[in-house]
Amino acid sequence: MRVASRVLASDTRPVTRSAHGLAIRRATRLLEAFGPDRRTMTLTQLAHRTGLPLTTAHRLAGVLTECGLLERDDAGAYHVGLRLWEIAALAPRGLGLREVALPFMEDLYAVTQENVQLGIRDGLESVFVERLAGRLAVPVLTRVGGRFPLHPTALGRVLLAYAPPDVQEAVLARPLASFTPRTVTDPRALRKILAEVRSLGWAVNDRQVTMDSLSVAAPVRAGDGSVVAAVSVVVSAGSATANALAPMVRAAARGISRSLGSDTSD
Amino acid sequence: MRVASRVLASDTRPVTRSAHGLAIRRATRLLEAFGPDRRTMTLTQLAHRTGLPLTTAHRLAGVLTECGLLERDDAGAYHVGLRLWEIAALAPRGLGLREVALPFMEDLYAVTQENVQLGIRDGLESVFVERLAGRLAVPVLTRVGGRFPLHPTALGRVLLAYAPPDVQEAVLARPLASFTPRTVTDPRALRKILAEVRSLGWAVNDRQVTMDSLSVAAPVRAGDGSVVAAVSVVVSAGSATANALAPMVRAAARGISRSLGSDTSD
Known part of the structure; x- marks a missing residue:
């Protein structure tokens, strides 16, 4: 793992600027927008909370829902998904x-x-x-x-x-x-x-x-x-x-x- | 929320093809690679397990670690991060x-x-x-x-x-x-x-x-x-x-x- 560690350290900067990095960081921001006092949020609330444009929040929430990391209730509002919880149970x-x-x-x-x-x-x-x-x-x-x-x-x-x-x-x-x-x-x-x-x-x-x-x-x-x-x-x-x-x-x-x-x- | 719901349904396809979609789906694949019998994995194991090229796995794992969704131990191996567990506690x-x-x-x-x-x-x-x-x-x-x-x-x-x-x-x-x-x-x-x-x-x-x-x-x-x-x-x-x-x-x-x-x- 020493090799991987060195490689990682040497190109952290280019990575953080990559499109992959941007997408994942934005997705994390969306996930982190949820809290004990806001377990369920509409798309508008998510956009407001993260400071992301509505279209971006909408696109990201769609992908996260498709992946099971977010779920939508009958009214269309979002909450943290069971799939995320299953993965997190391994932390x-x-x-x-x-x-x-x-x-x-x-x-x-x-x-x-x-x-x-x-x-x-x-x-x-x-x-x-x-x-x-x-x-x-x-x-x-x-x-x-x-x-x-x-x-x-x-x-x-x-x-x-x-x-x-x-x-x-x-x-x-x-x-x-x-x-x-x-x-x-x-x-x-x-x-x-x-x-x-x-x-x-x-x-x-x-x-x-x-x-x-x-x-x-x-x-x-x-x-x-x-x-x-x-x-x-x-x-x-x-x-x-x-x-x-x-x-x-x-x-x-x-x-x-x-x-x-x-x-x-x- | 009916409006948002309709919008979401109408452009699911373009979204899933976007760069954002690809990055998030790949990141999810990486997170899902962990399991009860593999709570800790080296970069090589992660790449092997997800079928992603080593450089891609490395880039994604780097961003996920930076976001706190993954963590690295002293030997450089990855495990699911505490941050992910904190978010998931809200599911x-x-x-x-x-x-x-x-x-x-x-x-x-x-x-x-x-x-x-x-x-x-x-x-x-x-x-x-x-x-x-x-x-x-x-x-x-x-x-x-x-x-x-x-x-x-x-x-x-x-x-x-x-x-x-x-x-x-x-x-x-x-x-x-x-x-x-x-x-x-x-x-x-x-x-x-x-x-x-x-x-x-x-x-x-x-x-x-x-x-x-x-x-x-x-x-x-x-x-x-x-x-x-x-x-x-x-x-x-x-x-x-x-x-x-x-x-x-x-x-x-x-x-x-x-x-x-x-x-x-x-």
Whole structure:
């Protein structure tokens, strides 16, 4: 693969200017126009949202529909297609990781009956890959496939604590959004929290995201010892202590790590 | 949307011949080359698998990687990217349905501790959208995001029993694959089974897929009363009777249907 890698690096520029590149980038823009608050869009909305001319959006949506990546409902509006979801189910950082983690998450759910979440870091944010939640569990702001800032959640704090230094500095250099009166938004305070996470091997979020939730997270490690994900449990604030939850969450995280080939402790 | 629909129908042909169409169809081919047994592929494997020239595969993979739809590992091999999975999480027939169904599936899992599955029909096959499975549950052949024939599974039989007549006839006209000595492969026998499913409101698969499993499924209905999915539980053959499982599975299916806006009984 070294040859291919070198070839790829040497002609990235001409490729990005090619007609193929333009078509695929535009198609990606069209796909990325969909969101949790706009799962279905008319052609006009798609064109407006992407900034593409109506005729171009129409042509692209037609091809994407033909390929099964988009689908149309009875009213003619577009939504993300099942075919895309089938392909995406093969993403190692998405459902691939989820398949390994699910049995351990279910154990954790069985003993807590609370929200159990699995997430990874992508850039300066976390992406939630899986969530198990009973109908009686405390409501959470996260969504499977959704992104969230790293600094307030227990899951995000684990991912950030074990991220490369440049990622940590990039997060600390930006304004830290506040969700509740208790959210830590001072970079120095957050830096101290991250050091504690590394020292303890787990993280806590006490009313940092909503005033009625507390969460505890632990790192999931790959075979090479690197932290590739985090697992967390979210409970009603006041219903359990972080110290009581931590051993259960760490046990689940270690189980997943072991299945991924890691023999290191967290 | 009627206007857009008419426009789309009138120029499907020129579109499919356009450069944009070619690029997107080729990119889709590249994405579809990945599978459960080949989640990671080198450029050479990708080219071989798609039948595209190495230089074309290389150019397309480069653009797809740049867009985040593909990712490369340390060795330079490609896999489906997290970005694609994030977009696909918005597919109403994939994770959208799953989000509504999950709490009811968890209830079913809590009382059975067995495999609980959610699936939909796409063409003449079923696609599994979600599965909860304990570490001690009976092994199953299905995979989230994977396809399976409709005729042998309880889930597939529900989906087939409530499918349009032309879909039923198309399935019955083809050879029915045999998985165990007990698999029903006679179209007349299957036709009778489908009538029973409609009459009972649920389906059973007794050692039709593996000799050590039994499954029971019930239909999930949308607000307009149409069957849009099925939910099933898979247990070790001999560990429980279909009659004992059916009420639980039907209750879960009705709960999901109610959340989808259906007020009909199954």
